[in-house]
Amino acid sequence: MNGEPLRAHPAQLRAANVARTFAALGVLIGTVAFLTLVFGRTGERIAVLMCVNVAAVVALAIYCGNTGIVSFGNGAFMALGAYLSGILTMPAGLQRSALPDLPAWLAGYELSVLGALPLVLLAGLTFALLTGSAISRLLGPSAAIATLGLLIIVHSIAISAREFTRGSQTFYGVPRVTDLTFVLIAAMLFILIARLFRESRWGFFARAVRDDEDAATALGISPRRARLVAWTLSGTLATVAGALYGHILGAFSPASFYLSLVFAHVVMMIVGGMSSVGGAVVGVVAVTLLQNTVRNLEGGITLGSVTLPEVFGLTTVSLGIAILLVIWLRPQGLVGSFELGPGAGARMFQRIKGTAKAAPAPRPVTSETLEARGLSRAFAGVQAVADVSFDVPAGRITGLIGPNGAGKSTLVNLITGQYSADAGTAEIDGTSLTGLPRHRIIKYRVARSFQNLRLFSGLTAFENVLVAALAAGFSRKDANAIALRELDAFDLRDIAAMRAENLPYGARKRLEIARALAQDPAILLLDEPAAGMNPAETDDLADRLIRIREDRNIGILLIDHDLRFVNRLCSHIIVMNRGQKIAEGTPEEVRADPHVIEAYIGRGRVARAADTTPPKEVLAN
Numbered sequence: 001m002n003g004e005p006l007r008a009h010p011a012q013l014r015a016a017n018v019a020r021t022f023a024a025l026g027v028l029i030g031t032v033a034f035l036t037l038v039f040g041r042t043g044e045r046i047a048v049l050m051c052v053n054v055a056a057v058v059a060l061a062i063y064c065g066n067t068g069i070v071s072f073g074n075g076a077f078m079a080l081g082a083y084l085s086g087i088l089t090m091p092a093g094l095q096r097s098a099l100p101d102l103p104a105w106l107a108g109y110e111l112s113v114l115g116a117l118p119l120v121l122l123a124g125l126t127f128a129l130l131t132g133s134a135i136s137r138l139l140g141p142s143a144a145i146a147t148l149g150l151l152i153i154v155h156s157i158a159i160s161a162r163e164f165t166r167g168s169q170t171f172y173g174v175p176r177v178t179d180l181t182f183v184l185i186a187a188m189l190f191i192l193i194a195r196l197f198r199e200s201r202w203g204f205f206a207r208a209v210r211d212d213e214d215a216a217t218a219l220g221i222s223p224r225r226a227r228l229v230a231w232t233l234s235g236t237l238a239t240v241a242g243a244l245y246g247h248i249l250g251a252f253s254p255a256s257f258y259l260s261l262v263f264a265h266v267v268m269m270i271v272g273g274m275s276s277v278g279g280a281v282v283g284v285v286a287v288t289l290l291q292n293t294v295r296n297l298e299g300g301i302t303l304g305s306v307t308l309p310e311v312f313g314l315t316t317v318s319l320g321i322a323i324l325l326v327i328w329l330r331p332q333g334l335v336g337s338f339e340l341g342p343g344a345g346a347r348m349f350q351r352i353k354g355t356a357k358a359a360p361a362p363r364p365v366t367s368e369t370l371e372a373r374g375l376s377r378a379f380a381g382v383q384a385v386a387d388v389s390f391d392v393p394a395g396r397i398t399g400l401i402g403p404n405g406a407g408k409s410t411l412v413n414l415i416t417g418q419y420s421a422d423a424g425t426a427e428i429d430g431t432s433l434t435g436l437p438r439h440r441i442i443k444y445r446v447a448r449s450f451q452n453l454r455l456f457s458g459l460t461a462f463e464n465v466l467v468a469a470l471a472a473g474f475s476r477k478d479a480n481a482i483a484l485r486e487l488d489a490f491d492l493r494d495i496a497a498m499r500a501e502n503l504p505y506g507a508r509k510r511l512e513i514a515r516a517l518a519q520d521p522a523i524l525l526l527d528e529p530a531a532g533m534n535p536a537e538t539d540d541l542a543d544r545l546i547r548i549r550e551d552r553n554i555g556i557l558l559i560d561h562d563l564r565f566v567n568r569l570c571s572h573i574i575v576m577n578r579g580q581k582i583a584e585g586t587p588e589e590v591r592a593d594p595h596v597i598e599a600y601i602g603r604g605r606v607a608r609a610a611d612t613t614p615p616k617e618v619l620a621n
């Protein structure tokens with residue numbers, strides 16, 4: 001169903017969109033109403049706790065959902081928020097007896113819960129920035145383990161810092177918040193912030209990095225910074241959620257924020273589906289209802305004539321079973337990537353289509369020239385590229401051909417910084433690209449496509465192009481308009497709201513080029529853009545590339561094995577073999593070059609072919 005094209009009736013789309021926008025809020029409000037109306041005071045207590053869990057899990061999902069990394073660090077931030085807010089709001093008399101050794105600079109404030117909020121926010125922000133600067137350098141399992149380490153460290157500090165926390169003893173005297181409206185509003189605010197972040201510039205960057213770090217970096221996104229932003233927002237909000245949790249409990253200890261809480265929150269997030277805000281909310285609701293049902297059974301229950309015995313730990317076991325079942329039956333969680341589905345993609349696209357202004361004209365490309373000089377790179381004894389020099393000037397499509405393994409892709413990777421060069425430089429208008437961090441290269445207006453499709457599979461076609469324009473530094477409005485223009489240029493508008501992973505192959509290849517063009521490049525490096533396309537698709541792509549060169553004067557370096565395609569497009573061709581440049585010139589010159597003929601059809605066969613077939617014809621199509 002994610003593959004649904006954008007041809008639904010606008011009224012249907014609108015209805016679906018309204019429902020989806022408010023779905024997460026609706027689920028929360030509906031469950032709160034159900035609990036309070038059906039179960040009275042007990043239901044209200046459960047609802048209050050559920051709202052705080054929604055806030056905490058939504059905060060957690062801001063990092064996990066957008067970066068794809070599971071974090072266990074939420075408990076650390078929550079502990080910070082709970083203890084800090086507790087100290088700042090505690091009645092002075094009670095504080096003197098509960099925390100007699102509290103340093104004077106922190107004692108006796110007696111703030112209200114809301115009054116303490118700015119300080120809690122600031123502390124959370126600072127702590128998130130400090131920890132994030134290290135954790136954002138890590139990926140996947142290493143990052144997850146680092147977050148677990150953070151939880152353990154903070155837990156140990158909370159136990160040893162007795163003057164602030166009473167150590168492992170109960171920390172009491174925290175003013176209690178039992179107002180359901182207050183926590184419900186807080187939870188709704190968290191949901192809205194998470195949704196706004198997800199569709200913000202940095203939300204898109206984080207999700208692009210999550211889907212393909214290399215491709216995102218090539219677009220100009222710093223993966224570390226994208227993860228840091230998500231971590232910082234997530235940690236800051238988790239600190240506030242922790243403060244709220246502390247004010248609900250009234251008394252707690254370091255254990256209240258340790259493994260069982262963190263485990264429950266991670267389960268809630270995974271059960272609901274961590275890649276969407278709706279998933280986080282549904283996960284909390286489902287697990288809260290499950291937990292409370294099972295907790296009643298845990299103490300033993302009589303059903304008619306049957307009395308079930310007390311089963312200690314049933315709640316934890318049930319959570320474990322719940323997570324196993326979900327991972328088995330619905331790996332994406334109950335909701336999956338809800339907001340990324342056709343409704344959300346179509347919703348955003350429809351909205352933008354209706355309001356888009358004209359795209360800013362591409363910046364003029366005049367005399368920009370990419371100059372590669374003496375580029376070399378070896379891999380474990382294989383000289384992939386050896387002392388290769390060439391120019392890619394504006395306004396020309398330059399072909400780069402050669403047999404498999406000749407070193408063509410390696411050359412592009414050296415220019416764009418994916419591989420470091422052993423020797424040589426790549427310059428654009430006198431500025432060296434060599435040695436620049438990869439994500440800086442787009443500043444010099446050099447964009448690329450990849451040999452093997454490297455789209456952001458979890459984003460829609462429109463979002464793939466949008467994120468490229470945003471990464472090139474365009475404002476949101478301009479980026480929207482540019483994305484629409486590039487989708488039109490490649491006949492992709494009808495499928496703009498489909499997720500990239502569901503697009504047909506030819507459309508995905510075109511989308512990669514549209515994404516690169518959205519960066520407004522002066523030089524475009526295309527690595528086998530026609531590979532796998534049928535002849536009609538290849539001709540169509542050639543027409544589009546010719547038009548783009550004519551309209552925008554971009555310089556294109558085109559790698560392809562389809563020599564008919566290359567001959568049609570390129571006025572200048574470079575030929576490589578075994579890492580070396582063996583020929584360069586017009587298509588006619590290259591076709592006549594004996595080195596080229598030898599590289600393509602082999603030394604022995606050249607001799608035989610010379611008797612019957614003019615070698616030129618072998619390469620002429």
Ligand SMILES: Nc1ncnc2c1ncn2[C@@H]1O[C@H](COP(=O)(O)OP(=O)(O)OP(=O)(O)O)[C@@H](O)[C@H]1O
Nearest residue numbers: 379382384402403404405406407408409410411451
């Ligand atoms: N990361 C790497 N590690 C080790 N060897 C590599 C790496 N990248 C490329 N090579 C080697 O460098 C040589 C050139 O490879 P490259 O992919 O650049 O060739 P190519 O001309 O693009 O080939 P094709 O047309 O098949 O894509 C090959 O021998 C390849 O195995």
